[in-house]
Amino acid sequence: MGSYIPNTENEQSQMLSEIGFQSMEELFGHIPDEVKVKDGLNIPEGMSELEVRKSMQKIAGKNRVFETIFRGAGAYRHFIPSIVKSVISKENLLTAYTPYQAEISQGILQSIFEYQTMICDLTGMDTSNASVYDGATAAAEGIAMCKERKRKKAMISATVLPYVLETVKTYCFGNGMELVVIPEKDGVTDVEFLKENIDKETACVYIQHPNYYGNLEDAENIGNIVHEAGAKYIMGVNPISLGVLKTPREYGADVAVGDGQPLGLSIAFGGPYLGFMACVEGMTRKLPGRIVGQTVDHNGKTGYVLTLQAREQHIRREKASSNVCSNQALCALAVSVYMAAMGNEGLANAAIQSTSKAHYLAAELEKIGFAVENKTDFFHEFVTKSETPAETALKALEEQGILGGYPLDDHRILWCCTEVNSKEEMDAVVRILKEV
């Protein structure tokens, strides 16, 4: 059995007797017998570190790691600089709790302040929080922060990631907001439907850009429609795309959210990732979760603290703007280090290479009978439709060590390219599919 308890049995007995107990049983003697576990826990015996390592490695070995991936749909394999792992492995940062004691947490607090600044810069917005759980919860929290006494209806486009839509539905089941799904038309949000159904009770409209199918939405136009109705405009964005695409601010958004995973986090079977949230200045006090602010100490020295806590659960309890307590701080740190290491040029380059490669693969697939469905401009994801069943095509790729796109139905596949996919790999996909 492994153990991380330093005190020996002997020391434990001494400590017990010093405080007046004969045994552990006596120390727990005040707990009523009728609720006590009688015959111990029915779980396996503990193991040495060597055995645990072997056991976990064996489990990991049952997963298949694909050398080449063309699948996105909410989880994106991008290049991760080595310095990211180096920084997030530093134990003073890794093993700390939320920075409640500012005087010994200046490093963590400053890193969050830098993260907030970078997210604002990336999205063009004024204020960022310190992160929430992921892109889907950021979307749900973004919608909740727009709720007003006379505006309790939220509208969301059907072209968002399925997990985002489902999560938003769940949160609305909780908080009682009415949710209207704007249908898809030709792969993008049905703007006519939006125009006809937005009203004085609409609190906000949420769209994703680029959307689930990789398409660019008519984002500026939608923003105008939303604002004319007096509602708030929320955009869910892929942060990598912002290296080259217009920011939510430039499209007129009031709130920008998204999943930060593409910025330096591994795909990791779905988590941990992080949700970023940023907004225009007037909405700052509605943001959920932690926010770090700059201030001074008693000697006038610059320092950082958790601030605007009057929004939060530990102060406001049932009147809080959200229940968020733990967030994804270490992931936010990873994102900061990623953006700093990539720099302005690196971020633009990752975006341009991702979209360029997607366009190359789309054109090559088109040549062999995988018709590209996207009717509008797309970023780094696109949909093909083929006579070849999706399952057959993807199986052929899998046999050659390639994880192909995500099957949307029997004949449609959602593909994704990032800067890590080489021309050679894309040509291999085309070669294999030609044979199918």
Add this chain to the structure above:
Amino acid sequence: MLVFEKSRPGRGCSMLPACDVEIVLPKEKDKRELALHMPELSENELSRHYTELAKKSHGVNDGFYPLGSCTMKYNPKINEDMAALPGFTEVHPLQPAHTVQGCMEVMKETEEYLCEITGMDHMTFQPAAGAHGEFTGLLLIKAYHESRGDKKRTKIIVPDSAHGTNPASAVMAGYSVVSIPSGEDGCVDLEKLRAVAGDDIAGLMLTNPNTVGLFDKNILEITNIVHGCGGLCYYDGANLNAVMGTVRPGDMGFDVIHLNLHKTFSTPHGGGGPGSGPVGCKECLTEFLPSVLVEGEETLSFVKSEHSIGEMKSFYGNFLVVVRALTYLKTLGREGIPKASQNAVLNANYMMNKLKDLYTMAYDEVCMHEFVMSLSDLKKKTGVSAMDIAKGLLDNGIHPPTMYFPLIVDEALMVEPTETESRETLDEAIQVFRNLYEMAEKEAESLHAAPVTTPVTRLDEVGAARHPVLRYQFS
């Protein structure tokens, strides 16, 4: 100095090769015009920047961290190694089932361990943190009542000693909160509970041991009262580290629970997350669980219930945190898990007993894994507050206990040593606490000024909130 202030135009790191296909740019109308202002630094400068930030931070690895309610136990190194295996980190969440059998096994095996430890029937790993788990659990309760056509249950009972997340989660789930005052012994006042238990009650949220560190002996009666009025019982697992192997929430009458893997199961908290807040429930709620459950023996597969409340977030939760927790569970096993809890309780009682002649304990009884002291007498006598003592601890290399919580104790300090601290560490901390008490009596002024050895002294929090500076402004 901020990373942006260290930036010099033209510096940077070289990360990507040239593009090997024709460049495609978006149309002008969709092209970014706003300039980016990411820092421009060489890798060496960047690396040193973060090393400097790390030096100005304090983790469990740096020293004693008795932060009550947060279970800051040691984070084993093997957990990190296992969570970094490419077989886990490089797996796409939407891969075909036959290529992710290992990930499913992690979820299934962890579920089996944790259900046995807590007395639950099933568990979801989708919730990303404790508060997210609370919200999930309350939605299960809501779905349960609605499925029975029982729509009059609009209230959740929460004791006034509860964590702030409890009432906040209840509101997110669409409930109003009935706060019940605790009895003089810090436990649930049965009469007050009976008075509010009616057919408008959806459920009760409770921790046991409670937030003052005491085991509520009336627990069976409490859960009976709630069940008697048709409500369900929710267990906030924040304090599970006290009772593993001794009692199980499922045997105390709880129907649904959340755990904090980043507290009880040794995964690091990362300066504020990621955590993991799995939710377990009894059979009567299983059909409403969010996300997927893993089923099968030889070949594993994901199944989703038709009556599921849906998704709480993307994919299957903070998976790598679950990998760490499973590593820990396998290490400790049948004997180690109860021993961890026993020693957590022993260490807390040891500290409490060696301090109670000086410091006033809020409740002078056998405590569980943590205890709460009230410094209100000391403050009256000397002017030194719980905050001052906390800041004095900082000058002694000790992370302070949780301050001013629970709200029902004046000038509260909540101390949770955990089982992974040695007797010497406890003895040293006891001595520091005693020295600070003496200092409070003799030189209160110096405690008002503490800390003095930290990178900054006390910060102006009021100013920070009044004139918020929430980002660096580029000139």
